Amino acid sequence: MKKILGVAAVALMLGLVGWQVSVRLSEPEAVNSAGSGARAVPVVLKPVRTMDMQHMAEFTGTLEASARFTVAPKISGRLENLHVNIGDEVENGQLLAELDSHEYAQQVNQAEAALEVARATVIEAQSAMDVAERDLARSQDLRQKSAVSQSELDQALAEFESSRARLQVAQAQVRQQEAALEAARVRLAYTRIYARWDGDDQHRLVGQRFVDEGDMVDANAPIVSIVAVDELLAVINVIERDYPYLQPGQPATIIADAYSERTFNGTVARLAPILQEASRQARVEMLVPNEDRLLAPGMFVRARLRFAERKNAIAVPVAALARRDNTQGVFMADGNATTARFVPFAPGIIQDGWVQVLGNATDELENGQVVTLGKHLLEDGGAISLPKSDLSGAAS
Incomplete structure (x- = not known):
C-alpha cells in the first residue's frame, strides 16, 4: 500500500511541474520598448557620472612618542630622592633624582687631602734641590781652587741630580692627585641626576618610573623614561x-x-x-x-x-560592473534603452560606490546609462526592458 501511495505522490508532483511549464510556455514573450519580438531582459539603468574622485587608502597603526629616552645614573648607589613621578612635566636640565652622596663626598675629601700632601712634597723636594744646587756650586768653586777632590765634586753633582728628579716626581704626583680629585668630584656630581636632551622643546613628560626611593640602583640602570x-x-x-x-x-x-x-x-x-x-x-x-x-x-x-x-572623472556605479570572456566592463543602453552593449574598460579609482573609467571607453560611456540590475542575464547587444516608471522618465 505504501508503495502505491509513493508512486501516486511522484506522479502528482510531475503533473504539477508539467502544468507550470505549459503555463510558462503559453505566456506571451516580453517585448522591448521598440516592440520587436525578441525576449527583453528587465533591467534597471543608472546614468554615468562626471565627478571628482580621490583614491583614498586607510591603514591601521599605533602612536609613538616623537622622542623617548631613559634616564639612568652613571654610578651605582642608593636612590635617596626621586623628585618626579609618572605624568610629571619636566624641563630640559631639571634635577630628577639624587643618590646617596656620603661615600662619594668622602672620596672627594680624601682626594683633596692627598693633593695637599703631594703639594707639600713638592715644596720639600724644591727645598732639597735648592740646597743641593748651592752645594754643587760651592764644590765647583772649591775644586777650581783645588780645595776639594774630584770625587767630592762628583758626589755633589749626583746629589743635585737626585734632588731634581725627586722634585719632578713630586710634581707629577701633584698632577696625579689633581686628576684623582677631579674624578672624585665628577663621581660626586653624578649622584645628582638631571633630564637633558637636544631639541627645541623645553618641556617633556615622565612616561615611566622604574624604581622607588631607597632602592639600590646600578650604573646605567633606568630610573625613569622621558617622552x-x-x-x-x-x-x-x-x-x-x-x-x-x-x-x-x-x-x-x-x-x-x-x-x-x-x-x-x-x-x-x-x-x-x-x-x-x-x-x-x-x-x-x-x-x-x-x-x-x-x-x-x-x-x-x-x-x-x-x-x-582625478578631476572630472567619468565614473560608473560599482553595481554595474560585469565580466564577459574574462574582460571587465559594463552594459550600456542605447539611446532608446532598447538594447544594451557590453563596453569593456580598465577600472581606476573606486569611491563611494563609483568606479572611474579609464582608457578609450571614457568618451563612449560619457553621458550614457549603464545596467545595474539584470546584467547577469545580458549578452552583448541583447534586448532590454525597463520598469514603467523608468520608461515614463525616458519618454519625458
Whole structure:
C-alpha cells in the first residue's frame, strides 16, 4: 500500500511541474520598448557620472612618542630622592633624582687631602734641590781652587741630580692627585641626576618610573623614561603595492578610537628605504601635532592617505560592473534603452560606490546609462526592458 501511495505522490508532483511549464510556455514573450519580438531582459539603468574622485587608502597603526629616552645614573648607589613621578612635566636640565652622596663626598675629601700632601712634597723636594744646587756650586768653586777632590765634586753633582728628579716626581704626583680629585668630584656630581636632551622643546613628560626611593640602583640602570608628546608619530606598515604612492610631506588624516568623532592632521615624515622580507611591508612614520595632548603614545589609530586625485572623472556605479570572456566592463543602453552593449574598460579609482573609467571607453560611456540590475542575464547587444516608471522618465 505504501508503495502505491509513493508512486501516486511522484506522479502528482510531475503533473504539477508539467502544468507550470505549459503555463510558462503559453505566456506571451516580453517585448522591448521598440516592440520587436525578441525576449527583453528587465533591467534597471543608472546614468554615468562626471565627478571628482580621490583614491583614498586607510591603514591601521599605533602612536609613538616623537622622542623617548631613559634616564639612568652613571654610578651605582642608593636612590635617596626621586623628585618626579609618572605624568610629571619636566624641563630640559631639571634635577630628577639624587643618590646617596656620603661615600662619594668622602672620596672627594680624601682626594683633596692627598693633593695637599703631594703639594707639600713638592715644596720639600724644591727645598732639597735648592740646597743641593748651592752645594754643587760651592764644590765647583772649591775644586777650581783645588780645595776639594774630584770625587767630592762628583758626589755633589749626583746629589743635585737626585734632588731634581725627586722634585719632578713630586710634581707629577701633584698632577696625579689633581686628576684623582677631579674624578672624585665628577663621581660626586653624578649622584645628582638631571633630564637633558637636544631639541627645541623645553618641556617633556615622565612616561615611566622604574624604581622607588631607597632602592639600590646600578650604573646605567633606568630610573625613569622621558617622552616628547607635543608631537607624536603615527606608525603604519604598508605593503609593496601601496609603497610607491607615499612620499615625505604627504598629508594624512589620523583617527583615534578614543576620539572617533574627531580627526587629527598628520604628515608623512619618513619612509623606510627597505621592505621587511618576512612581511613585505615597510614602516612609515607620520608626524601628528599634539599641542593639546589629547593623544598619547600607544593609542590605536587609523590613518587615511590620499594616493591620487582625478578631476572630472567619468565614473560608473560599482553595481554595474560585469565580466564577459574574462574582460571587465559594463552594459550600456542605447539611446532608446532598447538594447544594451557590453563596453569593456580598465577600472581606476573606486569611491563611494563609483568606479572611474579609464582608457578609450571614457568618451563612449560619457553621458550614457549603464545596467545595474539584470546584467547577469545580458549578452552583448541583447534586448532590454525597463520598469514603467523608468520608461515614463525616458519618454519625458
